[in-house]
Amino acid sequence: MTTSLVSLLEVHGDRVVAVEGSGGEPTRAEFAREAEGLHARAYQIGASLGMFALSCCVASDDTGGLAFRFANSSAEKFDARGLIVKGGPFHATSLFEATK
Amino acid sequence: MMRVLGRKKWGEGNEVASYAPVLKALSALKRSSRLDGTVFIHEGIILGTDTDLSDKQNSDFVREINALVSQYRNGGRSLSRALFGFDAGAVLIFHTAPFVLCLLFHRLEDAAEVEKSGEKFLQTWSKALKIKQPDEIVLPLFDLQKALAGSAAPVAAEDSIAGQSPEAPEVVAVVAVVAVVAVVAEVLDPVAALEESTLKESAAAEVIETSKTPDPVEPVMLTQTELPLAMDIDLPGEDAEAKISDESKEEPTDIIGGELAGETIHEIEDLTEVEKEPTSDAAAVSDAGAVSDAGAVSDAGAVPEIEVDPELTESEPVGAEEAPSTEAEAVALEVEAASPPEVIVSALYESNPVVDSTTPECATTESETAELSETPIPDQLMNLSTSDPGETWNSFRQKIENLLSKVLGRAQAVRLIERELDAIGIESGTYLLAPQFRPFGQKLMQKVKDKALRNQLEMELIALIEAHQK
Numbered sequence: 259m260t261t262s263l264v265s266l267l268e269v270h271g272d273r274v275v276a277v278e279g280s281g282g283e284p285t286r287a288e289f290a291r292e293a294e295g296l297h298a299r300a301y302q303i304g305a306s307l308g309m310f311a312l313s314c315c316v317a318s319d320d321t322g323g324l325a326f327r328f329a330n331s332s333a334e335k336f337d338a339r340g341l342i343v344k345g346g347p348f349h350a351t352s353l354f355e356a357t358k
Numbered sequence: 359m360m361r362v363l364g365r366k367k368w369g370e371g372n373e374v375a376s377y378a379p380v381l382k383a384l385s386a387l388k389r390s391s392r393l394d395g396t397v398f399i400h401e402g403i404i405l406g407t408d409t410d411l412s413d414k415q416n417s418d419f420v421r422e423i424n425a426l427v428s429q430y431r432n433g434g435r436s437l438s439r440a441l442f443g444f445d446a447g448a449v450l451i452f453h454t455a456p457f458v459l460c461l462l463f464h465r466l467e468d469a470a471e472v473e474k475s476g477e478k479f480l481q482t483w484s485k486a487l488k489i490k491q492p493d494e495i496v497l498p499l500f501d502l503q504k505a506l507a508g509s510a511a512p513v514a515a516e517d518s519i520a521g522q523s524p525e526a527p528e529v530v531a532v533v534a535v536v537a538v539v540a541v542v543a544e545v546l547d548p549v550a551a552l553e554e555s556t557l558k559e560s561a562a563a564e565v566i567e568t569s570k571t572p573d574p575v576e577p578v579m580l581t582q583t584e585l586p587l588a589m590d591i592d593l594p595g596e597d598a599e600a601k602i603s604d605e606s607k608e609e610p611t612d613i614i615g616g617e618l619a620g621e622t623i624h625e626i627e628d629l630t631e632v633e634k635e636p637t638s639d640a641a642a643v644s645d646a647g648a649v650s651d652a653g654a655v656s657d658a659g660a661v662p663e664i665e666v667d668p669e670l671t672e673s674e675p676v677g678a679e680e681a682p683s684t685e686a687e688a689v690a691l692e693v694e695a696a697s698p699p700e701v702i703v704s705a706l707y708e709s710n711p712v713v714d715s716t717t718p719e720c721a722t723t724e725s726e727t728a729e730l731s732e733t734p735i736p737d738q739l740m741n742l743s744t745s746d747p748g749e750t751w752n753s754f755r756q757k758i759e760n761l762l763s764k765v766l767g768r769a770q771a772v773r774l775i776e777r778e779l780d781a782i783g784i785e786s787g788t789y790l791l792a793p794q795f796r797p798f799g800q801k802l803m804q805k806v807k808d809k810a811l812r813n814q815l816e817m818e819l820i821a822l823i824e825a826h827q828k
Contacts, residue, residue, distance in 0.1 A: 264505040278506050299426050300442045303449060306418035307411065311445035313466065318497065319435040327443070341502070347438035348500040350450065351470040354441055356502035 263322070263344040265289065266356070268336040277339075289342045292324050314357070316350045325353035380483055381406035384459075391475045394447060395462035399423065409462060423460060427453055439497060441469055452476050454489040751789030754826045758799055761818055765806055778802060795823045 265279040267289050274286040293315070300315045314327035326340030339357050377400075384396045385408055395409030397416065402424045407416045430437040440451040443466040450472055452459040459480065463472050481492040489495070755775060762771035776786075778801060784790060790798055799819045806812040 264502070266502065266506070295429065299422070299429060303419065303422045303426070303442055304444045306415060306422050307444070307447070307449070307462075308415070309444035309446050312442065313445065314441070314443035316439070316441035317430075317437065318439040319430055319437050321435050323500065343500060343505070347497050349473065349497045350439040350441040351473050352500040354443075354469065356500055 263342070265342050267340050267342070269293075269326075269338040269340065270336055285342060289324070289340060292342065293326050293338075293340055296324060297326075314354055316354045318347045318350050318353060320347055322346065323348045323350075323353045325350075325357050327354065327357045377405050380487065381408075383479070383483065384408065387475060387479050391461075391463075391472060393461055393463050393472065397423075397458075397460040397462070399458040399460070401456045402427075419460075423451060423458055426451070427458060439473075441473075443469075450476060452480060454480060454484075454487075454495065457487060457489060747791055748789050750792055750826055754790075754792075754795050754822070757822050757826075758802065758819070761815055761822065762802065765808075765811055765815065774802065774805060792827045795826060796820070799823060 263280055263285065265281045265285045266277045267281060267286060268275050268277050269290075274290050276282075276286060296315045296317055297312070300312050301310075304310055304312055312328070314325070316325040317323065322342070322344035324340070324342050326338050328338050329336055341353060341356050343353070377398075381398060384398055384406065387393070388396050388408055395407070395411065397407045397409065397420060398405045399420055402420070404416065404420050409416060411419065426440065427437050436455065437451075437453045439453070440449075442449045442451075447462060447464050448466045448469060450461045450463070450469060452461075459476060461472055461476050463469075477496050480487075480489065480495045484490060484492050484495060759768070759771045759775060762774060766774065778798070779785075779790075782798075796819075799822070800816065803812055803816050803819060806815060
């Protein structure tokens with residue numbers, strides 16, 4: 259299994275900041291776009307179950323994966339931390355663990 | 359609660375089977391892994407649900423899952439796995455076309471074990487369901503440290519606005535130059551260019567060793583906790599309507615009944631009707647006694663002793679006159695129309711020497727004006743309590759001054775009360791009766807512009823009035 263892109267990013271307000279990995283502008287923009295779409299869908303899923311406070315999202319497809327979680331407390335100096343990976347589907351929980 | 363919504367069948371030739379064994383195994387998985395629920399979908403159709411959710415919630419959930427799968431499919435990708443953590447639970451989604459397996463569990467920390475259980479389940483049933491090979495179902499674990507070790511150095515943190523995808527002109531320019539060089543090289547020596555590009559790709563590719571999931575499936579050590587049901591959101595409209603209906607049932611009795619009791623009005627009307635008939639004075643007096651029996655007059659003992667002036671019986675209701683344009687005019691008209699009752703008032707005040715006024719109080723709203731216009735004024739004045747009404751009024755006025763002083767200066771509050779009393783024809787040295795405290799107080803409260811303050815003052819006003827009407 260190969261990965262052509264790995265990027266660990268953080269969201270501060272409306273800005274995406276690269277923390278580790280290849281965090282160029284296209285990567286950050288892609289992360290923001292993908293995360294926004296996934297977040298919207300996750301909210302709808304949670305609403306259908308009666309749960310409205312989303313804490314994390316992970317999605318893995320045949321081309322890569324995306325994961326992000328919201329800050330647990332104000333001690334974490336970010337609003338959300340996420341990960342974008344290219345190169346094949348991954349174990350969902352391992353993607354989530356990588357955001358910690 | 360196991361629901362088999364769709365009993366799809368498949369088969370090859372004459373061999374036909376149902377999904378019942380799969381759903382049964384799924385139910386066992388739920389028990390063994392202590393899941394909160396399972397949902398099994400085939401091409402967007404629910405095959406079986408085993409959750410504590412209602413049917414509508416299940417269908418809504420499946421609709422959203424289908425939308426998620428479609429969202430990826432429309433983007434040219436195929437969703438493999440998804441995990442959503444919420445405050446009260448988590449959802450893990452396995453997508454192995456054409457099936458979608460959703461596992462609902464309580465603690466996000468147990469996601470790894472639940473995922474292993476789900477993989478194990480799909481591996482077991484992969485052949486029967488004719489999905490991927492068992493090896494393909496188990497996805498590789500992602501190791502961030504290994505991935506980052508082989509990746510490029512971190513890019514200098516240049517922020518980008520979330521949700522936007524600005525152009526990267528520098529990168530585009532470099533790519534364009536490289537592409538031109540590659541094309542030229544390919545024209546000159548295609549074989550060498552192909553080898554060179556292959557080498558570049560292999561060098562650029564970061565090989566990540568990903569371990570398979572060798573760990574055996576372990577039972578999830580979850581506490582037996584029910585998945586919280588969806589919140590029953592009470593429609594605000596229903597509550598509001600219920601409250602409004604309740605209030606509408608209570609408010610009129612509070613407001614109107616407080617000042618002008620319905621029984622009193624009817625009794626008064628009966629009285630006037632009887633008095634219009636050619637009867638003797640004695641009959642009129644006996645009818646006046648009937649008013650006290652009706653409970654409208656609290657000091658009933660004094661009423662029969664009143665010597666009723668015959669002119670009173672001939673007085674017409676105020677409502678026969680033209681409707682006043684303003685409240686002040688209405689008050690003036692009513693005061694004028696109420697001149698005959700002065701005899702009764704004076705007679706009443708003889709038994710109550712503290713009272714030194716004969717001017718009746720007036721309504722402050724149009725509805726109350728209408729009520730008053732239909733009601734002879736003297737009957738309101740007869741509605742006296744045993745306590746001294748003058749002292750009650752002075753006490754109430756002092757309290758309402760204090761109340762208004764919270765938002766106005768003391769002098770302003772006094773002037774406001776005097777001005778309002780003048781507007782309704784209450785002169786200095788006269789007073790309002792207890793039933794008129796509330797409309798008068800509410801009229802004063804209308805002068806307070808701030809709604810929140812006004813509401814608060816009105817609440818205090820009501821308490822004040824109730825204290826004075828006891």
